[in-house]
Amino acid sequence: MIRYGFALLLGAAFGVGSALYMAGLWPGMKPLDFGTVEIDGWRSDFAIGSEAADPYTRARVARHGLLALAKSEAVYFTTTTDSEGRALVETCDYRVTGGSMPSQWWSLTLYRQSDSMLPMNTDEALSIDATSVGRDGDAWSARVSSKQPDGERHWISSKGAEAFDLMLRLYVPSEALLADPETALTPPVVERLSCAVDAA
Amino acid sequence: MRGGRCVTRWFGPFATLIVAAIGAHWATLAFAPNVIMDRALSTLKNRGIAEHAFTTPQRIMPQTQAVVRSSPDLFYSLCRFDLSERGSELSVTMGEWPDYQSLSFFDAETNNFLTLRGTGKSVSQTVYFHAPPPDDAIGVQAPTKRGVVLIRRLAPTQKAFAAAAEAAKADACNIR
Secondary structure, rough: OHHHHHHHHHHHHHHHHHHHOOOOOOOOOOOOOOOOOOEEEEEEEEOOOOOOOHHHHHHHHHHHHHOOOOOEHHHHHEEEEOOOEEEEEEOEEEEEEEOOEEEEEEEEEEEOOOHHHHHHOOOOOOOOEEHHHHHHHOEEEEEEEEOOOOOOEHHHHHHHHOOOEEEEEEEEHHHHHHOOOHOOOOEEEEEOOOEEOOOO | OOOHEEEEHHHHHHHHHHHHHHHHHHHHHHHHHHHHHHHHHHHHHHOOEEEEOEEEOOOOOOOOOOOOOOOOEEEEEEEEEEEEOOEEEEEEEEEEOOOEEEEEEEOOOOOOOEEEEEEOEEEEEEEEEOOOOOOOOOEEEOOOEEEEEEEEEEEOOOHHHHHHHHHHHHOOEEEE
């Protein structure tokens, strides 16, 4: 009986653990560990918001896309690295450049990687969006840094973020973006400018 | 012979392990969305999100954020619903807003079963669970009895957020 009891417990533990891992529910797993679309380091999961067919996707979407909209209404792209593949960190300054986006409205927001929350600061510079940079025409540029740079019109503060990611929201995406995202979207370029001396 | 006895001795426990693993695996996948949404609904309740009424939000700031990856550029208004009572119906109205806004419905398994865009106009929708009321022409059946209604309005500045809060006075989420 002990053998059967042990087998039952071990089997149940393995079953629960494998399901959590395969569905992306294992503690510490982030939305960026998945993604059905990847463009120049920006990843998106187009299954978010949909009534996905397979149980793994359903569970993953439930965990990482809670209360998110279906792709016909909004799509979300995220990057954790700069244009050379290095992790985004508070101790470095970045320039983000981009152009017009294939959507009715867009925004770019910085989130702390450890818990996917906004960094705890009082800079009131959490994001930029189409309404704030749109006046500059199609091409735009913004700085991401922990201190407000001199003479920079558009700034996203990374103060208190440590390691972070940038999330691009595209509301009311064009049909072309949904049909062929790799062709329709040119995502923002994140260029590292400088780092504090002790930064990696 | 000894090898044969060993196989016989461990066959039962091994079969039990396999069956338990498969059962636990599929049960976890099947119940995960419900568990996640149940916890989310409890959290919303504990944070003061009303049932059958929209709760006017605070502007999303690092100090006020409650949900992961909330956007500081959007005005979010939430209403929890429970259509357990037979014959009940949820009547929802999203007031007019000149910019982007949407009214989205989520069931108890986290599925976004309906979204209506309302840029520049007011939108109304009824939702039922058991059966449609006889005079209901626009009703939609919710997949589950419980869920959440969420209004999003584009409001990237403090001024726009204040205006969105004013527009929210025309929002309604009533059970009847």
